[in-house]
Amino acid sequence: xxxxxxxxxxxxxxxxxxxxxxxxxxxxxxxxxxxxxxxxxxxxxxxxxxxxxxxxxxxxxxxxxxxxxxxxxxxxxxxxxxxxxxxxxxxxxxxxxxxxxxxxxxxxxxxxxxxxxxxxxxxxxxxxxxxxxxxxxxxxxxxxxxxxxxxxxxxxxxxxxxxxxxxxxxxxxxxxxxxxxxxxxxxxxxxxxxxxxxxxxxxxxxxxxxxxxxxxxxxxxxxxxxxxxxxxxxxxxxxxxxxxxxxxxxxxxxxxxxxxxxxxxxxxxxxxxxxxxxxxxxxxxxxxxxxxxxxxxxxxxxxxxxxxxxxxxxxxxxxxxxxxxxxxxxxxxxxxxxxxxxxxxxxxxxxxxxxxxxxxxxxxxxxxxxxxxxxxxxxxxxxxxxxxxxxxxxxxxxxxxxxxxxxxxxxxxxxxxxxxxxxxxxxxxxxxxxxxxxxxxxxxxxxxxxxxxxxxxxxxxxxxxxxxxxxxxxxxxxxxxxxxxxxxxxxxxxxxxxxxxxxxxxxxxxxxxxxxxxxxxxxxxxxxxxxxxxxxxxxxxxxxxxxxxxxxxxxxxxxxxxxxxxxxxxxxxxxxxxxxxxxxxxxxxxxxxxxxxxxxxxxxxxxxxxxxxxxxxxxxxxxxxxxxxxxxxxxxxxxxxxxxxxxxxxxxxxxxxxxxxxxxxxxxxxxxxxxxxxxxxxxxxxxxxxxxxxxxxxxxxxxxxxxxxxxxxxxxxxxxxxxxxxxxxxxxxxxxxxxxxxxxxxxxxxxxxxxxxxxxxxxxxxxxxxxxxxxxxxxxxxxxxxxxxxxxxxxxxxxxxxxxxxxxxxxxx
Numbered sequence: 001x002x003x004x005x006x007x008x009x010x011x012x013x014x015x016x017x018x019x020x021x022x023x024x025x026x027x028x029x030x031x032x033x034x035x036x037x038x039x040x041x042x043x044x045x046x047x048x049x050x051x052x053x054x055x056x057x058x059x060x061x062x063x064x065x066x067x068x069x070x071x072x073x074x075x076x077x078x079x080x081x082x083x084x085x086x087x088x089x090x091x092x093x094x095x096x097x098x099x100x101x102x103x104x105x106x107x108x109x110x111x112x113x114x115x116x117x118x119x120x121x122x123x124x125x126x127x128x129x130x131x132x133x134x135x136x137x138x139x140x141x142x143x144x145x146x147x148x149x150x151x152x153x154x155x156x157x158x159x160x161x162x163x164x165x166x167x168x169x170x171x172x173x174x175x176x177x178x179x180x181x182x183x184x185x186x187x188x189x190x191x192x193x194x195x196x197x198x199x200x201x202x203x204x205x206x207x208x209x210x211x212x213x214x215x216x217x218x219x220x221x222x223x224x225x226x227x228x229x230x231x232x233x234x235x236x237x238x239x240x241x242x243x244x245x246x247x248x249x250x251x252x253x254x255x256x257x258x259x260x261x262x263x264x265x266x267x268x269x270x271x272x273x274x275x276x277x278x279x280x281x282x283x284x285x286x287x288x289x290x291x292x293x294x295x296x297x298x299x300x301x302x303x304x305x306x307x308x309x310x311x312x313x314x315x316x317x318x319x320x321x322x323x324x325x326x327x328x329x330x331x332x333x334x335x336x337x338x339x340x341x342x343x344x345x346x347x348x349x350x351x352x353x354x355x356x357x358x359x360x361x362x363x364x365x366x367x368x369x370x371x372x373x374x375x376x377x378x379x380x381x382x383x384x385x386x387x388x389x390x391x392x393x394x395x396x397x398x399x400x401x402x403x404x405x406x407x408x409x410x411x412x413x414x415x416x417x418x419x420x421x422x423x424x425x426x427x428x429x430x431x432x433x434x435x436x437x438x439x440x441x442x443x444x445x446x447x448x449x450x451x452x453x454x455x456x457x458x459x460x461x462x463x464x465x466x467x468x469x470x471x472x473x474x475x476x477x478x479x480x481x482x483x484x485x486x487x488x489x490x491x492x493x494x495x496x497x498x499x500x501x502x503x504x505x506x507x508x509x510x511x512x513x514x515x516x517x518x519x520x521x522x523x524x525x526x527x528x529x530x531x532x533x534x535x536x537x538x539x540x541x542x543x544x545x546x547x548x549x550x551x552x553x554x555x556x557x558x559x560x561x562x563x564x565x566x567x568x569x570x571x572x573x574x575x576x577x578x579x580x581x582x583x584x585x586x587x588x589x590x591x592x593x594x595x596x597x598x599x600x601x602x603x604x605x606x607x608x609x610x611x612x613x614x615x616x617x618x619x620x621x622x623x624x625x626x627x628x629x630x631x632x633x634x635x636x637x638x639x640x641x642x643x644x645x646x647x648x649x650x651x652x653x654x655x656x657x658x659x660x661x662x663x664x665x666x667x668x669x670x671x672x673x674x675x676x677x678x679x680x681x682x683x684x685x686x687x688x689x690x691x692x693x694x695x696x697x698x699x700x701x702x703x704x705x706x707x708x709x710x711x712x713x714x715x716x717x718x719x720x721x722x723x724x725x726x727x728x729x730x731x732x733x734x735x736x737x738x739x740x741x742x743x744x745x746x747x748x749x750x751x752x753x754x755x756x757x758x759x760x761x762x763x764x765x766x767x768x769x770x771x772x773x774x775x776x777x778x779x780x781x782x783x784x785x786x787x788x789x790x791x792x793x794x795x796x797x798x799x800x801x802x803x804x805x806x807x808x809x810x811x812x813x
Contacts, residue, residue: 006218010102011084012095015114016146017136018125025086031211042072043086054134069097076105090149092190099191111192116147117200118417151263151415156189200418232375234368235269238384247331249296249303250311256382263415268340270364275345276320283317307784352387352560361391378405386534393535437566441465442520447529447537448472452761455527455552457582462571468492471508473499481584505536513544527552554763557732572731574699579734580707589706601667606683613771620742678741682725685737685769701728734760740770756787
């Protein structure tokens with residue numbers, strides 16, 4: 001030993017390829033050698049180097065591992081001061097031969113635990129270039145597996161972790177089959193005296209400081225080393241609706257919070273729960289609770305098949321209440337993690353109550369900081385609302401001295417990734433100004449995602465503005481779809497940013513604002529884009545007093561002004577065209593009632609047919625009618641149907657109809673076959689909805705609307721991409737009515753669901769108007785839908801308030 005004050009030490013690097021472990025190992029080696037210590041590095045990868053390039057050969061891997069271990073052990077025998085194992089060591093049994101050798105020769109063991117970066121950065125590090133001829137060229141699939149392995153076994157660095165046979169299994173390499181085989185055994189813990197966790201955003205700083213940390217550990221007493229090893233790691237997070245659904249057993253995943261706790265090396269967690277003070281605890285009634293308690297013990301397949309509408313009722317009843325908090329706390333407790341849990345309920349006046357959210361975040365941080373033990377602190381952005389995510393980001397960057405980590409996850413099935421928030425992403429705290437909400441702007445800046453343009457369309461309707469800027473990702477070209485919705489005198493520009501780097505959004509918003517006169521009134525629509533775009537956009541907005549950030553709650557039809565907390569109702573729209581145009585379609589057939597004057601002339605006949613469903617059903621079952629259906633849409637196609645003392649004829653534009661011996665007046669028309677086959681039900685639907693149109697409760701009621709992709713020329717005879725029997729808006733949502741005079745099939749329901757999602761977004765509503773009873777399986781599917789309501793024709797006669805209850809729930813308007 002070069003100096004008796006230093007303990008002989010083995011350093012085990014644990015990292016996914018491309019984390020920078022080899023570079024940092026060299027920095028540590030140089031610094032230790034400068035102190036007079038002898039240091040060697042051993043890496044199996046070195047045996048694959050040929051003329052400066054990395055050439056991997058699977059058949060030689062085991063032999064090279066044996067050689068590397070032999071060289072490593074030889075240096076232990078020689079008494080080298082610090083011996084470094086520079087393999088990936090993702091799994092306990094991969095590092096065990098090296099740690100066993102260290103124990104044999106009485107060396108301390110320090111793990112340098114490099115947390116993975118974003119997958120894209122690991123991929124970029126694999127590219128072989130002139131500057132990096134030794135890059136490994138690993139595939140995306142292999143890196144994804146390595147990252148998953150890292151997170152799955154990461155908690156085994158802590159011996160207080162309860163090992164899980166589902167996650168902590170031992171795999172061994174099978175040379176014959178050339179693949180990893182599951183042994184069924186439970187993995188052992190990593191053998192470490194101390195663990196130094198290296199976060200991706202610390203990489204550059206650690207080139208200078210990591211060696212100092214290692215030197216302190218080399219001279220530390222056993223008691224000091226023990227304290228370092230027992231360093232705590234706090235997770236600060238809200239829990240959201242997906243977490244609650246998981247706790248109720250209605251999700252196939254653990255939810256974001258539990259997934260993060262399972263895959264992260266956390267000792268403590270502070271969980272914030274939104275409490276709605278205006279919500280009654282009685283909503284989760286004894287009957288509903290009993291139903292849930294029966295459901296929760298069912299197999300996962302049964303729980304996931306539970307009707308969606310019933311599940312939503314259950315979630316709505318219990319969310320944001322003490323009953324919901326209790327269910328979630330028990331859910332975390334039943335996971336049996338070795339994590340201390342502190343649950344903090346927080347009353348919010350509304351979902352985006354910025355001041356209360358900020359106070360809750362600071363309370364959670366104070367709980368962690370009041371713990372006198374050494375600790376790391378991580379803030380989790382993903383659960384909760386964008387305002388909650390933004391607040392965590394701001395808390396982390398307004399306290400740079402605390403070195404708070406920030407993580408986010410777009411998929412609960414995968415471990416969260418650390419977000420590298422720039423340290424200068426800091427702005428003054430949100431200041432509540434005693435001003436009224438604006439009604440117009442000179443300029444509006446929109447954050448635009450890839451799913452829908454409706455929040456931007458609503459903003460254009462709500463606030464007159466002379467200029468619009470759209471900040472979007474390089475993958476999105478949706479901004480141009482909004483141009484037709486802007487007034488002719490309005491200008492627009494698009495700015496491309498990386499949607500997952502908040503600083504990029506912040507710079508783009510700030511650059512736009514700085515380019516404008518300081519007297520301009522600027523609105524910043526934060527509704528679209530990712531949560532990280534939201535964070536960057538709100539951050540930039542707070543730097544400029546003339547910028548007003550706002551957020552659309554699409555489902556509640558409200559606008560929240562984030563600085564003041566003022567909530568205003570959405571002004572609303574009075575035409576359905578904008579819904580289609582905003583999503584990239586043009587209306588190729590307007591579908592106005594008056595386009596066919598005969599509709600009004602035969603309205604009495606239409607109402608009469610609605611009471612003759614059994615007779616029409618018999619017509620639809622005749623062989624003659626079924627054969628005619630292939631041609632009845634053609635004008636002037638003659639027919640003569642006779643059935644059950646009834647007869648229907650068409651010759652030219654002359655039509656007759658006899659139902660059970662009663663002659664009904666039919667005005668001249670050429671579409672009588674189309675009408676008789678189901679067109680009558682579309683007209684009946686229109687007539688039932690028209691009173692709501694006249695009262696101003698719905699707007700722009702249409703019949704037979706057709707749409708075609710914007711920018712494409714519809715050729716003669718070319719079918720539209722979308723056809724809608726009836727469509728209208730209540731001023732805030734798009735409604736579609738699918739009419740079925742015959743048998744309802746699975747594809748009819750699927751068509752309506754697809755149309756609602758494609759053209760109307762998450763708030764769109766559909767009505768399936770059907771003449772005959774539904775198949776039980778179709779009825780079950782519709783009952784589980786939150787966007788479709790099935791209505792049978794005879795129900796409209798027996799319940800005069802049925803449509804009103806659908807269109808105007810809870811007496812709204």
